[in-house]
Amino acid sequence: MAGAPRDQALSLLAAANNHGDLAVKMSSLKQAKDILISVDPSLATELFPYLAELQSSPESLVRKLLIEVIEEIGLKAMELSPVLMPVLLALLSDDESIVARQCIISGTNIFSRVLEELALQYHRRGKIERWLEELWMWMAKFKDAVISIALEPGSVGRKLLALKLLETYVLYFTSDTNDFEKPVTEASRRAFNISWLVGGHPILDPVVLMSEANRTLGILLNLLLSASSLPGSVTITIINCVLTSSLMRS
Template sequence: MVIVDSRDQALSLLTAANNHADLAVKLSSLKQAKDILSSLDSSFAADLFPYLADLQRSPYSLVRKFLIEIIEDIALKAIDHCSILVPVLVAFLRDADSDVVRQSIACGRNFFCNVLEEMVLQFQQHGKVDRWLEELWTWMVRFKEGVFSIALEPGPVGTKLLALKFLETYVLLFTADNVDSEKFVEVTRGSGWTFNVSWLSGGHPILDPVALTTDANRTLFVLLDMLQSANSLPGCVTITVVYCIIVNTSHCLVFEKIWKCGV
């Protein structure tokens, strides 16, 4: 009965957040709803996810930003129910407010690592991958492509820096030569788990290690190509690109190209 009452209360608060005209009421309702959703069992909280997803259309950037906070707080606890929430992060990559975009990238980076972890562990433990997890991975691929575009297109410097850090993570995850376990612990910080693409060499129904490694290498060389135009990039962007490259490889060709670019 208590659970039902809490669920009904959260529903009422989310309805107010969606429909009330006053921004202060919207934010207050969301804060209360977040506390309730965090305390509910994932299966009960999941029933309310469609009402959360509706908030992505709010004209108020503060509401959209707070929605990302809620997703970050509850999605990983209910990962098998959050296929309706992850598309929100993808949509927010094109938000008109750069703060919303940056917050979406930061949240999506953590979620990307956790979905990858779940993909590998589920197959190792059960010999299959559930359909809901396949769907999540499809959205993660779309998220990666969206962040990739942000890194290459003109836009706010702060947003570009976060996009580049995501690409650094992506290359770290799927470059076979990266065997420094400390790097992987940093990438998946909070999960207590490390990833190496070589773990997929035995086969996986969804994750193709050859394709992922090839894409990671392509991404690395895209970063290298960015250095060709380093003179036209803000200094902090150039520094971030160089750092991303250095932490991902020690290949002599990389440093040769960096030197030729005059960075």
């Protein structure tokens, strides 16, 4: 029984990698993703190296879809996703902007869910599982890489998305006093805020994270000093990020 889905997934991943028709490649990858999400975790992780090979696909649309698949795995089967995080980080520097932009979008979505899961898991169980600790370490590397994209010369599209992650980071790790009295529960899940960590957390140190938020806001403010040399869309995004972050703190 286990051989059937394994063989099906391998066949589909081989088609996604080697078939001459782009439409067949895309369809095969989508079908393989459905199998990977549904099978036993041990079998899925056994197949992930074959999925990761697609990061070298010559078609940018296949690489973009690969990132979307990694995001879906990260959101639906989060405990499996640490194995795939090196692919996400590698494709951040993809030559095709469409791929790198998808990396930032998908990585930001995973980043948000990991934060929520860290808070909820500790609230429910009083401890954090090892896979989630590992995933958070990958998310920290992702955030640092995206900050580099925001600061370095390059594609405007990538930079705009990178700046939005910086804004999100500041918002997540700036205290919202209205949230302090609200318990963290599955039913009330909404955008993470550092106030969820009142009382302490074994992985997320509120003091360190608030300091990082201040540093990140400082990065945004420093970027404004060089606004005259930046594209107008980038300057507008930076201003909006700073204003939103400032309103959160007022």
